[in-house]
Amino acid sequence: MSAKKDAYDAALDAASAHARAWLGSLPDRAVPPRVDADALAPAFGGVLPDGPSDPAEVVEALARAAEPGLMAMPSGRFYGWVIGGTLPAALGADWLVSAWDQNAAMRYPTPAVAAIEEAAGAWLVDLLGLPAGSDVGFVTGATMANFTGLAAARRHVLARRGWDLDREGLAGAPRIRVLVGEERHDTVDLALRHLGLGAPTPVAVDDQGRIRLDALAEALTAAGDAPVIVCLQAGNVHSGAFDPVGAAAELAHRHGAWVHVDGAFGLWAVAAPALRHHLPGLAAADSWATDAHKTLNVPYDCGIVIVADPGALRAAMGVQASYLIEPAGPGGPADPLEKVPELSRRARGVPVWAALRSLGRRGVADLVEGLAGHARRLADGIAAIDGAEVLNDVVFTQVCAAFGDDERTAAVTRALLAEGTAWMSGSRWRGRAVLRVSVSNWSTDDADVEASLTALRRAVASVG
Ligand SMILES: *Cc1c(COP(=O)(O)O)cnc(C)c1O
Numbered sequence: 001m002s003a004k005k006d007a008y009d010a011a012l013d014a015a016s017a018h019a020r021a022w023l024g025s026l027p028d029r030a031v032p033p034r035v036d037a038d039a040l041a042p043a044f045g046g047v048l049p050d051g052p053s054d055p056a057e058v059v060e061a062l063a064r065a066a067e068p069g070l071m072a073m074p075s076g077r078f079y080g081w082v083i084g085g086t087l088p089a090a091l092g093a094d095w096l097v098s099a100w101d102q103n104a105a106m107r108y109p110t111p112a113v114a115a116i117e118e119a120a121g122a123w124l125v126d127l128l129g130l131p132a133g134s135d136v137g138f139v140t141g142a143t144m145a146n147f148t149g150l151a152a153a154r155r156h157v158l159a160r161r162g163w164d165l166d167r168e169g170l171a172g173a174p175r176i177r178v179l180v181g182e183e184r185h186d187t188v189d190l191a192l193r194h195l196g197l198g199a200p201t202p203v204a205v206d207d208q209g210r211i212r213l214d215a216l217a218e219a220l221t222a223a224g225d226a227p228v229i230v231c232l233q234a235g236n237v238h239s240g241a242f243d244p245v246g247a248a249a250e251l252a253h254r255h256g257a258w259v260h261v262d263g264a265f266g267l268w269a270v271a272a273p274a275l276r277h278h279l280p281g282l283a284a285a286d287s288w289a290t291d292a293h294k295t296l297n298v299p300y301d302c303g304i305v306i307v308a309d310p311g312a313l314r315a316a317m318g319v320q321a322s323y324l325i326e327p328a329g330p331g332g333p334a335d336p337l338e339k340v341p342e343l344s345r346r347a348r349g350v351p352v353w354a355a356l357r358s359l360g361r362r363g364v365a366d367l368v369e370g371l372a373g374h375a376r377r378l379a380d381g382i383a384a385i386d387g388a389e390v391l392n393d394v395v396f397t398q399v400c401a402a403f404g405d406d407e408r409t410a411a412v413t414r415a416l417l418a419e420g421t422a423w424m425s426g427s428r429w430r431g432r433a434v435l436r437v438s439v440s441n442w443s444t445d446d447a448d449v450e451a452s453l454t455a456l457r458r459a460v461a462s463v464g
Contacts (some may be wrong), residue, residue: 010056012099016061022070026443030420031072036231040069076441076448077422081380082237082294082397085441087132090298097347103335104347117336117349123356124304125261127271127364128290128341130283135310137317137339138292138348139388142264143302145289147191148305148341150178151227152287152316153258154195156309160256167454170196174371177201177223179257180231185207186222188262201230207436208241208393209233216248220255228257234279235266238429238436240375240396242266246281257284264303265440269396272368273360278395286312295368295397297327297442298351305340314338329440367442370458371397381453382437385460391434399437407435409464413455 043065045225050079074085079279100113110150139145154176158165163173178192178200200456201223204215211232220228230252232243249259261267261282265289269275269281282288286309292302318338335342359367372395379394384399387408391400404411413426413435427436 005117007055010054011059012054014059014063017041018059022063022067023074025366026072029072029075031075031295031423032420033071034068034418037069040065046410057214069249073410074443075423076444078399079426079437079439079452080423080436080443082440084265084291084294084297085443086299087297087355087442089294089354089358089374090351091175092200092297094432097350100347100355100381102347104345104349105343106335107139107318107333108335113347113350114303114336117347118333120353120356121456124292124352125306127356128267128282128288128306129270129276130288130306131308133310134306134308135311135313135334135339136349137305137307137336138345139303139305139340139353140301140348141293142185142262142289142291143187143303144214144341145193145264145291145303145305146188146231146262146315147194148317148339149260149289149307150191150195150319151304151341152307152312153229153260154197155316156312157229157256157258166310168379177226178229178231179219179252181205181211181233183236183238184231184233185237185262185264208237208239208395210241211243211248213244213247213251217251219443220251220257223255228252228255229260230257231262232285233266234263234269234282235396236263236398237438238398238400238427238434239392240266240394240398241392242278245279249281249284249460253284258287260287261285261289263288263290265291265294265438266396268364268368270348272365272372274365274369275372277421292348292352292355294440295371296352296355296364297367298355298441301354302348304352306337310334311324317341318459319343322332332433335353370442371444372438374444375399377435377446378439378453381449382456385457388400388460391429391432397439400427400434401437402432403463408463409433409435412459415459415462418449419455419459422452 030159043157050265100115102110106112110261123133153462155165161174180200182202182205192306203219204212206212233250235241253258270279290304291298375397379390379399382388383390387404389402403409425436
């Protein structure tokens with residue numbers, strides 16, 4: 001027994017020492033990795049060893065070899081894509097989840113994680129102002145949260161047409177029209193492909209990428225009596241803008257549509273009093289997807305699906321098998337497996353609980369408002385650079401900037417990334433090359449913002 005305990009202790013001590021060194025390096029380290037994956041291949045590859053190695057030595061070797069190839073994504077100067085950092089309580093809880101090694105599929109065998117995830121789910125529904133009694137499922141990310149919400153939508157709109165999806169499948173079913181804004185996230189299309197729903201019908205957007213209500217009304221009318229799903233967006237990855245969810249949902253419901261909201265990072269605006277006005281009527285939708293690994297700053301990976309009608313979600317995701325014990329009997333509280341696509345599952349909701357418990361309601365609001373405040377400061381600093389232009393209305397955590405023509409903007413982006421103080425993604429928005437800034441990390445502070453702006457000014461000067 002003690003030899004096993006010693007083996008765990010040594011492996012965990014090695015992991016803890018390297019984790020602390022990594023986190024401790026973040027304030028001063030350059031953001032980009034120093035080597036690429038091909039250069040690292042020999043350190044990890046070669047012939048699989050014939051026999052066992054000491055576990056602590058494996059952890060030690062792993063951490064040492066990986067270090068040069070790590071991107072400082074949890075750095076306060078990382079603004080790429082929409083990533084998010086890691087809150088201390090969430091990271092600690094995530095370590096426990098691995099050590100506990102609970103298969104969180106069912107309530108009965110793992111009561112602790114069931115109770116923790118149910119509490120986290122209830123807190124989320126409350127914080128986001130969504131209908132009490134909504135079901136909450138913890139999945140890998142917003143792609144799968146969208147998939148899950150849209151799967152509930154698909155089954156529901158077909159059932160209302162008298163089509164039994166579980167029995168008949170999609171072949172021969174009434175064709176579902178899925179209406180999306182032209183600037184929805186690409187993974188919405190991916191989720192629809194997984195669901196066999198084909199390409200969605202794009203609806204025109206305004207200059208910030210928000211779905212236009214007049215265009216939506218036209219598209220709903222054009223859909224005639226087809227079953228319809230409307231997929232809205234809370235938080236555009238370029239502008240940060242929010243679809244007019246409440247008004248769009250009212251329109252859509254008049255046509256009998258299911259309304260789903262992709263709020264991967266933007267849904268959290270409703271948890272902040274200063275930003276809540278961007279999402280009036282959010283609770284009128286039928287399902288919502290968000291990420292905990294973005295704005296809430298829990299470690300990868302964790303997405304969240306919320307469905308107002310628990311029956312619709314459980315009908316779409318539930319499984320029956322004789323060996324899955326159901327001591328509560330039908331009608332009891334849902335097992336996690338009834339709310340997500342997976343059967344076996346990591347207890348992803350536990351770090352969410354820890355994040356919410358450590359922040360409290362005010363801490364969540366401060367976190368979200370702080371991200372938006374730093375985005376505002378970065379935007380102001382960029383706008384003050386000669387020849388720079390901020391292209392979006394900075395309403396949330398996203399800033400899109402150009403530095404003259406596409407070529408010059410791309411050159412500034414390359415120079416910034418090569419210098420390494422700050423990391424921002426290049427992208428294209430509304431036909432132009434842009435430098436995209438996403439502030440998603442709790443640890444970003446004023447000094448990070450200043451250092452990043454200084455680096456950006458140097459990059460601009462270097463391209464002339
Ligand atoms: C990030 C993102 C997604 C996909 O989320 P994953 O967690 O990467 O699966 C979907 N929609 C929006 C708006 C996003 O920002």
